[in-house]
Amino acid sequence: METSSVGAMLADRVARTPDAPSYLWPGDAAGEPHTETWARTQQAAHEIAAGLLALGLRREDRVAIMSGTRIEWIHADLGIMCAGGATTTIYPTSSPEDVAHVLADSGSRIAVVEHAGLLDGVLAAGSPVEHAVVIDGPVVPGPRTLSLDGLRKRGRALLSGTPAAVNRAIEAVRPEHLATLIYTSGTTGRPKGVRLPHRCWIYEGLAGQAIDLAGPDDLGYLWLPLAHAFGKALIATQLAIGYPCFVDGDLTRIIDNLPVVRPTVMPAVPRIFEKVHAGVRTAAHRDGGLKARLFDWAVDVARRVVRARRAGRPVPAGLAVRHRVADGLVLAKIRVRFGGRLRYFISGAAPLSADIAEFFDALGLPVLEGYGLTESSAATFVNRLESLEHGTVGLPLPGTEVTIAGDGEVLIKGPGLMDGYHGLPGETAAVLTGDGWLRTGDIGELTARGNLRITDRKKDLIKTAGGKYVAPQSLETRFAAICPLGGQLVVHGEGRGYITALVDLDPQAVRAWAEQHGVTAAGHAEIVRSAPLVAAVDGYIAQVNAGLGRWETIKRFTILEQNLTVEGGDLTPSLKVRRRAVEERYRHLLDALYP
Structure with missing residues (x-):
């Protein structure tokens, strides 16, 4: 089969190494990780693809996935593309307004959601979604809802009568056909749908292979949000090279997982x-x-x-x-x-x-x-x-x-x-x-x-009231390297007389610092208000300022008492600061820095 689509890439990988491990994911408590081969991955993808075809999916129809990073996300994504559909990615942390916008703008006919609690969002009035598929937990089958297991069961039934259904769908997909619709999380403005055809993922996979980004004997650790293009590119590279990946989107488990999984490559x-x-x-x-x-x-x-x-x-x-x-x-x-390793x-x-x-x-x-x-x-x-x-x-x-x-x-x-x-x-x-x-x-x-x-x-370059340009990114990355409190900076000063900053500090690092320096306080907000910690941060800011032009030095700052979060809309799912949103939310604090 010519490598003209992601489905063809998967078929080629299975033809080469059917019994090699493809994915591992967390097992039961204190148990060994689950594992599957490339042949098993293809089986899961083809059953999902056949199930989608049974629901009436047409070529380039959009199917939304709204889930955290897990093996079923990958199975569903591969299944959608094998059926000739196009995956629309939605972060499970997205606001109801953004979910409604993405579904409507993409025209997604089917949605795969992580749990039943997300059904209301994808089946709300005005949604184009005709069928919702639930990965986890109980779901009452109905005219618009079914479980992922139920979808795969429909797929097996279709394949038992028409064994070549999925292969025919794959053969009909050309490199220029739409594979993925990713809505830019963006740091400003309403998300825009980026149209990525199959040729993009074929290129990513082959380019990663050409530069030896990894080898067949490597083991990756994939926790990145798969609704982000970075995660999707890594899956394409994995298909081309054939190395296995451990998949677990829970960031709180990374430290515990690393000594057990022992990966060789980690994004x-x-x-x-x-x-x-x-x-x-x-x-x-x-x-x-x-x-x-x-x-x-x-x-x-x-x-x-x-x-x-x-x-x-x-x-x-x-x-x-x-x-x-x-x-x-x-x-x-x-x-x-x-x-x-x-x-x-x-x-x-x-x-x-x-x-x-x-x-x-x-x-x-x-x-x-x-x-x-x-x-x-x-x-x-x-x-x-x-x-x-x-x-x-x-x-x-x-x-x-x-x-x-x-x-x-x-x-x-x-x-x-x-x-x-x-x-x-x-x-x-x-x-x-x-x-x-x-x-x-x-x-x-x-x-x-x-x-x-x-x-x-x-668009982030700051022009001060004096007409001087300041690049905030260079100041922010310098602070991250200097400050041992897991801190990050949001530099501000557009149209202002001088540069200021909001400082966000890691709660665990702050607590450890407080214990080490004898600062007794009830919580994060009290510690960051304490004179010793403010003085410490002032010293780190002074180090950032050293050697800079007078116009680009940070003259004043304030430490945030609440951390920037993805859920609060301050950070993108890839943990980038939404600069404009943060500046708007904390406008009162910034204004106070310009008496």
């Missing part, structure tokens, strides 16, 4: 690296004394080794000896907490501090930072192990071109670009040029090695 987003970086440093310094000094010495030695290696310089013999000692005493013990992390969805990237590299856990947009199927650039350059997002994937416009905007062209925004020709024309370039909206530059460095979002 994540910068906020996770920032929190781990802060946590490791805080733990090492909690008791002070020899332990803290030994940790600092080991990391400093490892950083110097990493800098030499990444610059292509030989490591001096004396430094190499000290590094072996540092690794045995400190660094190897940290790696064990991650399972002891990790070859590297992959970071995307938001900028990662170069200092934090170097810290992980020093631990022996390099981070391959990448870059892309939903509009480019997520993965467009990625660092390679052999040419890793911290602070950059690496080289373009094979087949992708890049150029920098006169105003510094990054433009890209290649097979992974979207067809356009669903039903929005004007919006599409604004970002896709007539000769095929995508205007990314990001400001960047190419290094001497050809790696891309993103310096900021074009």
